[in-house]
Amino acid sequence: MRRLWLFILVFIVSISFTYAVECGSTPTDRCTVSVDTNFTPGTYFLPNGIDIASSYIDLDCNGAALIGSGSNYGIHIKGGKYYDNTIRNCNIRNYSNGIRLENYYDNSDINDHKILDNTLTDNTYGIYLDNIGNRPDMNNNIILRNTISSQEYDIFMHGSDMNSNLIADNNLYGKGIYYDYTNSNSDIFWDSTSCFNKLVFYIK
Numbered sequence: 652m653r654r655l656w657l658f659i660l661v662f663i664v665s666i667s668f669t670y671a672v673e674c675g676s677t678p679t680d681r682c683t684v685s686v687d688t689n690f691t692p693g694t695y696f697l698p699n700g701i702d703i704a705s706s707y708i709d710l711d712c713n714g715a716a717l718i719g720s721g722s723n724y725g726i727h728i729k730g731g732k733y734y735d736n737t738i739r740n741c742n743i744r745n746y747s748n749g750i751r752l753e754n755y756y757d758n759s760d761i762n763d764h765k766i767l768d769n770t771l772t773d774n775t776y777g778i779y780l781d782n783i784g785n786r787p788d789m790n791n792n793i794i795l796r797n798t799i800s801s802q803e804y805d806i807f808m809h810g811s812d813m814n815s816n817l818i819a820d821n822n823l824y825g826k827g828i829y830y831d832y833t834n835s836n837s838d839i840f841w842d843s844t845s846c847f848n849k850l851v852f853y854i855k
Contacts (some may be wrong), residue, residue, distance in 0.1 A: 674701055678717070684708055690715040700725045700746060706734045712741035712769075719746035725774070728752045728764070735763040742770045749774040749801075752792075753781045760788040761810075770798045777801040777825065782810035789813045794821065801825035 674682035680697045685705040690712045698720040725743040743749040749771035771777040777799035782789045789810045799805035805823040809831045
């Protein structure tokens with residue numbers, strides 16, 4: 652009988668870890684966004700941030716503040732199998748990466764995402780795009796009208812093949828843009844992106 656109860660307990664715990672909680676309009680720590688979502692304005696202490704776990708999602712924070720504890724990611728898209736998501740109107744503070752998109756070694760691409768009208772402050776890195784697999788692509792992403800003040804680089808882009816990404820109309824108060832690529836074609840940086848300190852490009 653005790654073994655049966657132990658099995659049931661283990662099953663319940665495994666279920667709780669397998670199925671993430673949908674954020675809904677009021678985000679909770681480590682919740683998941685898998686449908687179009689509008690947050691209720693307010694301040695939310697989320698030390699582990701939130702994950703976007705689907706494609707074609709529009710996440711509108713409506714000015715809500717997501718507050719971390721100095722580590723982890725504020726908004727995270729893990730796995731290049733997710734495409735064409737929009738993150739807008741978020742106030743993200745005190746994370747290792749405010750917004751992070753990565754392909755997580757699955758050799759797929761980071762494509763067609765839009766990061767619009769966000770304010771990112773006191774993060775180590777503001778927006779971090781990393782395609783770290785075996786030569787995947789990072790294409791057609793838009794980073795537009797964001798205000799970023801980071802401890803390190805405001806926008807960090809690292810990958811092997813980057814094409815037709817647009818970075819425009821951003822106000823950058825940290826160390827600017829770190830742009831590290833092996834092969835790139837037609838990436839666009841509009842002059843209206845203002846760096847109030849030093850603009851840095853690292854090109855491999």
